[in-house]
Amino acid sequence: MIPQARNSLWYRQAQTAYALNVRSLKVNSDLRKPAGILLAAFLMAEIGCNTAPRLSSGIDVAGMDKTVVPGDDFNLYANGGWMKATPIPADKASFGIFTVLADDTRKKLLALIQESAKGASSTDGDIRKVGDFYSSFMDESAIEAKGIAPLKPKLDGIAGIKSRQDLARAIGSELRADVDALNNTNFETPNLFGVWVTQGLADPSRSYPYLMQGGLGMPDRDYYLSASPHMAELRKQYQAHIQAMLQLAGFDKASERAARIFALETKMAGVHATRVESEDVHTAVSWKREELGSKAPGLDWTSLLTAAGLNDVPVFYIWHPKAVPGLSKLAATESLDAWKDWLAFHTVEDAAPFLPKAFVDERFNFYGKALSGIPEQRPRWQRGMDYTSNALGEAVGKLYAQKYFPAETKAKVQAMVADLIAAFGKRIDALTWMSPNTKSQAKAKLTTLKVGVGYPDHWLDYSGLEIVPGDALGNDQRAQLFEYRRQLAKLHQPVDRGEWWMTPQTVNAVNLPLQNALNFPAAIIQPPYFDANADAAHNYGSMGAIIGHEISHSFDDQGSQFDAEGRLANWWTKEDLEHFKAAGEVLAAQFDAYKPFPDLAVNGHQTLSENIADVAGLLVAYDAYRLSLHGSPDAVKDGFTGDQRFFISFAQSWREKVRDEELRREIATDGHAPAQFRAQTVRNLDGWYDAFQVRPPQKLYLAPENRARIW
Numbered sequence: 001m002i003p004q005a006r007n008s009l010w011y012r013q014a015q016t017a018y019a020l021n022v023r024s025l026k027v028n029s030d031l032r033k034p035a036g037i038l039l040a041a042f043l044m045a046e047i048g049c050n051t052a053p054r055l056s057s058g059i060d061v062a063g064m065d066k067t068v069v070p071g072d073d074f075n076l077y078a079n080g081g082w083m084k085a086t087p088i089p090a091d092k093a094s095f096g097i098f099t100v101l102a103d104d105t106r107k108k109l110l111a112l113i114q115e116s117a118k119g120a121s122s123t124d125g126d127i128r129k130v131g132d133f134y135s136s137f138m139d140e141s142a143i144e145a146k147g148i149a150p151l152k153p154k155l156d157g158i159a160g161i162k163s164r165q166d167l168a169r170a171i172g173s174e175l176r177a178d179v180d181a182l183n184n185t186n187f188e189t190p191n192l193f194g195v196w197v198t199q200g201l202a203d204p205s206r207s208y209p210y211l212m213q214g215g216l217g218m219p220d221r222d223y224y225l226s227a228s229p230h231m232a233e234l235r236k237q238y239q240a241h242i243q244a245m246l247q248l249a250g251f252d253k254a255s256e257r258a259a260r261i262f263a264l265e266t267k268m269a270g271v272h273a274t275r276v277e278s279e280d281v282h283t284a285v286s287w288k289r290e291e292l293g294s295k296a297p298g299l300d301w302t303s304l305l306t307a308a309g310l311n312d313v314p315v316f317y318i319w320h321p322k323a324v325p326g327l328s329k330l331a332a333t334e335s336l337d338a339w340k341d342w343l344a345f346h347t348v349e350d351a352a353p354f355l356p357k358a359f360v361d362e363r364f365n366f367y368g369k370a371l372s373g374i375p376e377q378r379p380r381w382q383r384g385m386d387y388t389s390n391a392l393g394e395a396v397g398k399l400y401a402q403k404y405f406p407a408e409t410k411a412k413v414q415a416m417v418a419d420l421i422a423a424f425g426k427r428i429d430a431l432t433w434m435s436p437n438t439k440s441q442a443k444a445k446l447t448t449l450k451v452g453v454g455y456p457d458h459w460l461d462y463s464g465l466e467i468v469p470g471d472a473l474g475n476d477q478r479a480q481l482f483e484y485r486r487q488l489a490k491l492h493q494p495v496d497r498g499e500w501w502m503t504p505q506t507v508n509a510v511n512l513p514l515q516n517a518l519n520f521p522a523a524i525i526q527p528p529y530f531d532a533n534a535d536a537a538h539n540y541g542s543m544g545a546i547i548g549h550e551i552s553h554s555f556d557d558q559g560s561q562f563d564a565e566g567r568l569a570n571w572w573t574k575e576d577l578e579h580f581k582a583a584g585e586v587l588a589a590q591f592d593a594y595k596p597f598p599d600l601a602v603n604g605h606q607t608l609s610e611n612i613a614d615v616a617g618l619l620v621a622y623d624a625y626r627l628s629l630h631g632s633p634d635a636v637k638d639g640f641t642g643d644q645r646f647f648i649s650f651a652q653s654w655r656e657k658v659r660d661e662e663l664r665r666e667i668a669t670d671g672h673a674p675a676q677f678r679a680q681t682v683r684n685l686d687g688w689y690d691a692f693q694v695r696p697p698q699k700l701y702l703a704p705e706n707r708a709r710i711w
């Protein structure tokens with residue numbers, strides 16, 4: 001099976017999922033595809049031509065380790081100095097460019113939020129809401145004083161469940177828009193099902209609700225079922241954590257209840273699809289509303305869907321057609337007491353960040369320390385900032401974009417995107433393996449690709465969201481519900497192909513296959529990824545490769561399954577697919593051979609789509625960079641040729657240190673390979689061999705026939 005769907009540049013949601021309920025965003029963006037201005041032209045016109053001495057090389061020479069032979073370990077060569085000099089901060093699971101930029105962006109946001117907190121009398125409703133949400137979270141003494149009282153109504157409701165019908169109603173009332181199968185690829189929800197609202201796989205003219213498997217408190221079924229001693233130890237710690245949370249919330253027989261909850265989740269894990277299965281878009285099916293009862297018997301679907309606001313929906317997409325019936329059956333066969341305990345535990349867990357310190361600390365002990373190996377909790381202001389940014393994503397994003405993302409930067413990156421699209425088009429033209437008919441469909445898709453740069457064209461209206469000063473938990477619960485209802489409203493609205501799925505303040509980028517669109521948020525368009533004061537080699541090696549990565553997803557094994565309108569319709573011939581698969585096997589084998597632990601290797605197939613996108617992105621960025629030179633050699637800077645700087649910038653953009661526990665978690669659940677191996681992607685480009693004189697028997701050397709040649 002070819003893994004599908006890991007479309008964002010990074011997948012960090014599981015890491016933050018314990019702290020945040022990841023929710024998507026909606027906006028009407030009608031960005032036209034940028035005009036075909038070549039990046040080279042604007043670089044030369046606006047920030048000096050590529051030989052201008054005032055442009056820096058953009059690379060961090062001090063952060064390199066020149067004692068390492070580039071052909072032996074290019075990541076260490078480009079990043080070894082930095083790795084030696086940089087400890088992972090105690091409150092982080094990993095540390096690198098990504099985290100530095102995320103921290104920096106948080107600081108900028110904090111200043112903006114504090115400003116808005118001061119302006120409580122502001123007439124701008126959004127700004128007042130941002131300020132109130134943040135201040136309420138930061139008022140720890142008020143939160144301590146309330147104790148668990150804000151949660152009491154929900155817990156009383158659960159205690160009052162007397163029948164399977166009550167249970168279905170309670171499960172339905174908890175459903176939220178908290179998963180995303182194809183854009184941000186978030187498959188995790190502690191609710192029994194996750195809901196995702198977007199275009200139909202077979203019908204891009206309408207939005208449908210997608211139901212996905214859920215119910216687990218740990219990241220994936222493997223955590224419950226794997227025989228590895230590491231996972232067995234985590235299971236013990238998880239059960240102890242459940243017990244501790246129940247005790248804090250005042251439940252009697254906490255040990256007994258924890259055992260019941262853990263046993264129930266283990267049964268859920270038993271019917272769950274694997275991560276690789278989750279990524280196969282072809283397993284999704286559409287069921288009519290009336291088929292749910294017969295195809296997934298057990299749950300009282302009418303009660304569940306009515307409580308979830310979904311009972312009037314005629315057709316559902318079921319992303320996990322085996323797990324949904326499996327979970328439904330458990331709702332009928334497992335004891336009502338176990339289900340009530342499970343609901344109560346997750347209610348407490350979900351609310352924990354907004355409850356007194358004891359809850360916050362216990363939650364961190366498991367999700368931060370045990371699961372990700374983070375020794376210390378992040379400062380409260382950072383968490384408050386993230387929750388605010390999450391609850392009022394575009395209100396915060398608007399503040400950020402207005403202050404930190406000038407129109408000139410937007411124009412420059414739109415030009416760079418156009419440049420990369422042109423380079424990708426040339427690659428398609430030159431492919432020998434792709435049939436002429438497929439090529440023309442690829443070009444059609446390239447023409448309708450919608451690229452969002454920085455922020456959406458229209459901002460989301462938060463006037464329907466009530467933020468009450470001093471009600472930290474209530475604010476978050478209302479924000480989650482507001483987002484859910486907003487997503488459900490899409491079921492009755494025309495499809496918007498300009499919808500954004502990341503906030504402007506997110507340091508990431510994403511491909512949206514059902515919209516044939518890309519989002520490049522403002523926060524990733526800053527140094528070192530994009531530096532107006534650095535030369536072309538640097539900007540193409542870092543930001544160029546990122547843009548190329550996302551573009552290529554529209555045309556790869558996954559992109560080939562979605563046509564120019566976003567319909568799930570394969571536009572490749574059988575031969576095209578066979579060639580692509582065979583070419584991909586070379587890359588899968590390459591990544592299978594990376595073994596960061598004696599007992600654990602990277603999964604070459606789980607990460608294949610992303611690794612192919614990295615190769616493609618680097619290739620088109622390299623093409624575009626060479627084109628920008630117009631045949632003349634680039635100047636030597638900091639002792640490196642232009643080609644060398646291009647590849648070093650690429651590897652430095654993947655600079656990261658990761659704690660062992662976190663690295664294991666990433667390898668188990670992430671569709672992307674760990675950053676240290678992504679940096680080694682260079683070994684698939686002939687240009688890298690020339691630039692660094694890479695020869696056998698250097699460790700990264702690949703004979704020409706073993707280099708991935710896909711695009």
Ligand SMILES: [Zn+2]
Nearest residue numbers: 006007008009
């Ligand atoms: Zn990707």
